[in-house]
Amino acid sequence: RFQQAFDKAGLPKGLFQNLAMNHAQTERLLGSGKxxxxxxxxxxxxxxxxxxxxxxxxxxxxxxxxxxxxAYVLADA
Known part of the structure; x- marks a missing residue:
């Protein structure tokens, strides 16, 4: 859905990235500053x-x- 919204808005291709990574890969990427x-x-x-x-x-x-x-369930749920 994010990609569809970005496409509809005319944003550049590749702006949105969805990545499936393990914990170690995620830690390295987040710590990279990129x-x-x-x-x-x-x-x-x-x-x-x-x-x-x-x-x-x-x-x-x-x-x-x-x-x-x-605790997040509201009375009208």
Whole structure:
């Protein structure tokens, strides 16, 4: 869906990249300083690992963590 939205908006090809990597590869890439922004959905532990790997790079992070927590279920759900 992100790619479809970017295409519809006329943004340059290759601007959006979706990567499937293991933990070690992810840590190396995030620590490289070559990434400007990361969106991550997953566990709190995963979010902590991403923050640690990104420390000092000045990249921005979007973290959606612990989505299965029942505290997030609203009364109208």
């Amino acid at each position: 990434i400007d922004h990361v969106n991550f959905t997953g566990s709190v532990a995963g979010g902590r690992a991403i923050e640690k790997a990104a420390a000092g790079t000045f990249m921005t992070l979007g973290l959606e963590l612990g989505g299965k927590d029942p």
